Amino acid sequence: MSWLHRILAILTKEFIQMRRDRMTFGMMIMVPVIQLTLFGFAINSDPRHLPTLLYLEDNSSAVRSIVSGLSNSSYFDIKGQASSAEAGTRALQSGDVAFVVTVPAGFTRALLRGDKPDLLIEADASDPSAASNAIGMIDQTVQSALRPELKGEWAPLNQTDPPVNIVVHRMYNPEGISQYNIVPGLLGVILTMTMIMITSIAMTRETERGNMENLLAMPARPWEVMVGKITPYVGVGLIQTGIVLLAAYYVFHVPFIGSPWIMALGVGLFIIANLAVGFTFSTIARSQMQAMQMTFFFFLPSMMLSGFMFPFRGMPDWAQAIGQIFPLTHFLRIVRSVMLKGSDLTAMWPNIWPMLIFIVVAMTVAMMRYRSTLD
Amino acid sequence: MADPDLAQKDLAPKDLAIDVRGLTKRFGKLTVVDQVDIQMPRGQVWGFLGPNGSGKTTTIRMLCGLLKPDAGEGTCLGFDILKNSREIKNQVGYMTQKFSYWEDLTIRENLEFVANLYELKNSRQIVDQTLETLGLTSRQKQLAGTLSGGWKQRLALAACTLHSPKMLMLDEPTAGVDPQARRDFWDQIHRLSAQGLTVLVSTHYMDEAERCDQIVYIAYGKLMAQGRVDDIIDRSGLYTFVAEGVGVRDLMERLRGEPGADHIAYFGNALHVSGGDLDRLKALIAGRDKSNVHWQQVRPNLEDVFIHLMTSAVDNSVGV
Numbered sequence: 118m119s120w121l122h123r124i125l126a127i128l129t130k131e132f133i134q135m136r137r138d139r140m141t142f143g144m145m146i147m148v149p150v151i152q153l154t155l156f157g158f159a160i161n162s163d164p165r166h167l168p169t170l171l172y173l174e175d176n177s178s179a180v181r182s183i184v185s186g187l188s189n190s191s192y193f194d195i196k197g198q199a200s201s202a203e204a205g206t207r208a209l210q211s212g213d214v215a216f217v218v219t220v221p222a223g224f225t226r227a228l229l230r231g232d233k234p235d236l237l238i239e240a241d242a243s244d245p246s247a248a249s250n251a252i253g254m255i256d257q258t259v260q261s262a263l264r265p266e267l268k269g270e271w272a273p274l275n276q277t278d279p280p281v282n283i284v285v286h287r288m289y290n291p292e293g294i295s296q297y298n299i300v301p302g303l304l305g306v307i308l309t310m311t312m313i314m315i316t317s318i319a320m321t322r323e324t325e326r327g328n329m330e331n332l333l334a335m336p337a338r339p340w341e342v343m344v345g346k347i348t349p350y351v352g353v354g355l356i357q358t359g360i361v362l363l364a365a366y367y368v369f370h371v372p373f374i375g376s377p378w379i380m381a382l383g384v385g386l387f388i389i390a391n392l393a394v395g396f397t398f399s400t401i402a403r404s405q406m407q408a409m410q411m412t413f414f415f416f417l418p419s420m421m422l423s424g425f426m427f428p429f430r431g432m433p434d435w436a437q438a439i440g441q442i443f444p445l446t447h448f449l450r451i452v453r454s455v456m457l458k459g460s461d462l463t464a465m466w467p468n469i470w471p472m473l474i475f476i477v478v479a480m481t482v483a484m485m486r487y488r489s490t491l492d
Numbered sequence: 493m494a495d496p497d498l499a500q501k502d503l504a505p506k507d508l509a510i511d512v513r514g515l516t517k518r519f520g521k522l523t524v525v526d527q528v529d530i531q532m533p534r535g536q537v538w539g540f541l542g543p544n545g546s547g548k549t550t551t552i553r554m555l556c557g558l559l560k561p562d563a564g565e566g567t568c569l570g571f572d573i574l575k576n577s578r579e580i581k582n583q584v585g586y587m588t589q590k591f592s593y594w595e596d597l598t599i600r601e602n603l604e605f606v607a608n609l610y611e612l613k614n615s616r617q618i619v620d621q622t623l624e625t626l627g628l629t630s631r632q633k634q635l636a637g638t639l640s641g642g643w644k645q646r647l648a649l650a651a652c653t654l655h656s657p658k659m660l661m662l663d664e665p666t667a668g669v670d671p672q673a674r675r676d677f678w679d680q681i682h683r684l685s686a687q688g689l690t691v692l693v694s695t696h697y698m699d700e701a702e703r704c705d706q707i708v709y710i711a712y713g714k715l716m717a718q719g720r721v722d723d724i725i726d727r728s729g730l731y732t733f734v735a736e737g738v739g740v741r742d743l744m745e746r747l748r749g750e751p752g753a754d755h756i757a758y759f760g761n762a763l764h765v766s767g768g769d770l771d772r773l774k775a776l777i778a779g780r781d782k783s784n785v786h787w788q789q790v791r792p793n794l795e796d797v798f799i800h801l802m803t804s805a806v807d808n809s810v811g812v
Contacts, residue, residue, distance in 0.1 A: 326592070326595070327588060327590045327591070327592040328592055328593070328594055330558065330588050331586075331588055331592035331593065332586075333558055333580060334556060334557075334558055334581060334584075334586040335606065335609050336578055336581045336582050336609070336610065337609055338578075474797065492633055
């Protein structure tokens with residue numbers, strides 16, 4: 118049985134080492150917990166309570182019934198009324214709302230005449246999966262909302278199927294091509310992964326090999342080291358961006374209707390934000406292995422909670438609040454909006470300032486952790 | 493035990509390359525360097541000795557601004573070690589214990605990087621010249637990581653003297669280096685010293701300690717002795733007898749723990765028996781069978797003294 122003794126000896130040693138390596142141990146425990154929480158509670162592929170704006174040129178009890186019917190379906194959260202058709206489009210473009218419901222003038226009269234008036238639903242289809250269930254519910258919802266309204270002499274209208282002509286405009290991605298949503302999003306995921314991992318590993322490698330002590334003994338200031346070390350990776354990030362955008366345009370035929378400058382601003386901020394995270398990790402991690410693990414810890418939730426894999430609006434409030442912290446969330450919105458919707462800078466500002474704050478915080482932490490001494 | 497007679501009290505501060513008092517560093521609860529005073533004149537070669545983990549590296553790191561002391565004050569090359577670490581870094585060459593140049597850069601690239609970081613003018617010429625002096629011109633495109641231990645150490649020394657520092661701090665530069673390379677290395681140290689450089693070099697080798705103008709002995713974070721090798725031996729208060737002959741092999745076990753024999757160690761086939769109390773030591777030896785062992789009193793060597801210092805440091809720290 119001597120083989121058993123040897124196996125046992127190795128086994129024991131392995132357990133001791135596993136216990137010592139807190140980071141790996143923590144990861145083995147935390148990763149299932151995080152995944153259970155995210156998949157179990159946060160992620161919902163059937164998003165409800167999507168913010169909806171009304172533009173009512175006609176107001177009657179029939180219209181009010183439709184509105185409350187939409188609201189009761191739990192798919193639509195009525196956020197209020199748009200002051201004009203343009204205001205509705207703007208809200209859709211900036212991503213403030215997912216739907217704009219337009220009731221044209223003369224709607225009720227046409228309805229009662231049996232003319233099947235148009236009811237216009239404009240949906241932000243840049244993420245096709247987020248809008249599809251709600252769109253699928255509209256016909257039925259409107260019809261059952263109108264049923265109590267159409268009584269007596271108008272009862273026969275209930276037989277026509279349906280009494281109104283529901284026009285759905287899938288804005289920004291009329292054919293519901295999922296690549297339109299995924300390919301721009303992939304840019305964010307790729308940049309997150311490589312920027313954080315590459316910088317944190319490049320920095321910890323120097324600590325691990327003892328180069329850092331040497332570098333610190335020479336007269337370079339901390340910020341000089343930081344800028345000098347990070348800049349090459351900004352270049353790497355830009356090359357990656359170029360590759361993904363070219364592929365998006367020529368291979369996947371994703372439209373690019375917005376301003377390249379807003380895109381460049383978004384990419385720039387996002388790269389800096391990720392590099393700052395990578396730099397912060399490198400000041401905490403003691404080995405390249407730990408830097409990898411920390412990258413993973415950041416990458417996993419940011420991919421799941423940013424709206425890349427699952428519709429952002431499908432998540433509960435607490436998960437959305439966490440999602441708002443990650444730069445990826447805001448970057449995805451900027452990239453998709455600029456490419457598919459042609460959004461302008463004003464519309465994108467709500468996604469720019471959170472990234473700026475993130476950068477300032479991450480940089481501050483990085484600079485505080487990074488010292489010019491070995492303490 | 494640091495003897496105040498030999499501290500350079502009469503020297504003006506400007507003549508001191510290192511002038512620190514009460515230098516203390518704690519890592520958590522552990523005091524790694526405890527109230528160390530060093531007054532080191534310019535232009536000398538000083539050896540920094542002590543057992544493993546005694547705080548040599550930590551002291552050197554504090555002196556060149558890599559670590560902030562928890563207590564203590566002083567100057568290095570006239571610059572405040574707490575406030576002017578940048579000026580110190582500009583004028584000190586520090587060679588780390590482990591080879592810390594970039595193994596994935598070539599020899600030339602490493603030197604150019606260092607030259608550029610120190611903003612040296614004519615960096616190209618300086619690098620060319622250094623490669624020439626090192627005899628590495630033909631191998632300048634070789635990756636530093638592929639060099640042997642001795643060559644790495646020569647490259648490191650060349651790199652940390654590239655900016656013509658006024659002072660060198662070398663942390664165990666000759667660990668794991670063959671005797672010939674060690675000898676060459678020390679020749680170079682003395683050449684540099686002759687040019688006016690102040691050199692502080694930590695080492696475990698006694699023969700290297702004897703090549704230094706003065707030595708500092710530190711154990712368990714405390715300064716135990718400072719001065720010239722001969723003076724340290726004289727002041728140690730240690731008496732040593734050498735036992736030689738066929739009976740020596742059995743002697744060690746029998747003498748261990750006997751009153752008077754504080755330290756017993758083999759040197760070749762002879763046994764050094766040392767103690768602080770001459771009378772008891774003599775009494776101990778007098779009672780021994782001398783038929784196959786020849787006894788003789790000698791002057792203790794540096795190692796005897798260091799073992800003695802180290803043991804008394806343990807006693808002191810236990811006493812506290």
